[in-house]
Amino acid sequence: MNYIGIDIGSTAAKTLVFDGQKVVASFILPTSWSSKETADRIKTKLLEFRFDIDSADTITIATGYGRVSVDYADKILTEITCHGKGGAYLFPEDSVIIDVGGQDTKIITVENGSVSRFLMNDKCSAGTGKFLEIMANRLGVDVDGLFTLAQNGTPIPISSMCTVFAESEVISHIGAGISQEDMAAGIVESVVSKVALLAQRHDIDAKCILTGGLSHNSYFREQLARKLGQKVYTHELGKYAGALGAALLAAEKYN
Numbered sequence: 001m002n003y004i005g006i007d008i009g010s011t012a013a014k015t016l017v018f019d020g021q022k023v024v025a026s027f028i029l030p031t032s033w034s035s036k037e038t039a040d041r042i043k044t045k046l047l048e049f050r051f052d053i054d055s056a057d058t059i060t061i062a063t064g065y066g067r068v069s070v071d072y073a074d075k076i077l078t079e080i081t082c083h084g085k086g087g088a089y090l091f092p093e094d095s096v097i098i099d100v101g102g103q104d105t106k107i108i109t110v111e112n113g114s115v116s117r118f119l120m121n122d123k124c125s126a127g128t129g130k131f132l133e134i135m136a137n138r139l140g141v142d143v144d145g146l147f148t149l150a151q152n153g154t155p156i157p158i159s160s161m162c163t164v165f166a167e168s169e170v171i172s173h174i175g176a177g178i179s180q181e182d183m184a185a186g187i188v189e190s191v192v193s194k195v196a197l198l199a200q201r202h203d204i205d206a207k208c209i210l211t212g213g214l215s216h217n218s219y220f221r222e223q224l225a226r227k228l229g230q231k232v233y234t235h236e237l238g239k240y241a242g243a244l245g246a247a248l249l250a251a252e253k254y255n
Helices: 035-048 079-090 129-139 143-150 163-175 180-202 218-228 238-254
Strands: 002-008 012-018 023-030 058-063 095-100 105-111 114-120 207-212
Touching: 002 035, 002 079, 002 238, 012 035, 012 238, 023 035, 023 238, 058 079, 058 238, 079 095, 079 105, 079 114, 079 207, 079 238, 095 180, 095 238, 105 180, 114 180, 129 143, 129 163, 129 180, 143 180, 143 218, 163 180, 180 218, 207 218, 207 238
Parallel strands: 002 058, 095 207
Antiparallel strands: 002 012, 012 023, 095 105, 105 114
């Protein structure tokens, strides 16, 4: 049997295949303007990997922002459920999972392998990957380039809680001649501060795990650890936590 987890986020779609024992395939595609189109591209990619979605030996669960668009999924589940399951698999001990997504940030406490409580950010995207994407574009670089600049800068304060007003602040700083490096450092510091504040509101009382699109970025992880005052762990499959959880839940349910 193959168990497929599909996590369509606002900026990236993660797909992972679990055979009941181990992960056998995984890939990421950018989320297009249409989640339905993205779901179709995922299906095509799976067929290229020789995974037949329509086979009786394949079970698919979808989660994430665009989960309802995966019309070939056998079931759809919430992001909290799937991210909690995936995080618990990667780190079996009790933990607090911090998932910084493109559109929202989730803080999930996992105890004895199950989600016990969670907290999500407000509707504003100022503490998410989308904010970094918008600000990187304003500075004329991609998100990875933004982090590279930030490592060589001194953070300038960006006080606005709203992405639109924060972008206006950055434009003002550009006009004042502030260096790219200092602005990038200020942008990253702003996001780190908002994520840390949300985590502290949730109350971190266990091992801290970073998942999501920023989990691979060592600079972001280090800055978050500094703000939280404790080590922040991650895993090579951290960005696939939602898709992994969906695949694991498929294996549990349909076994």
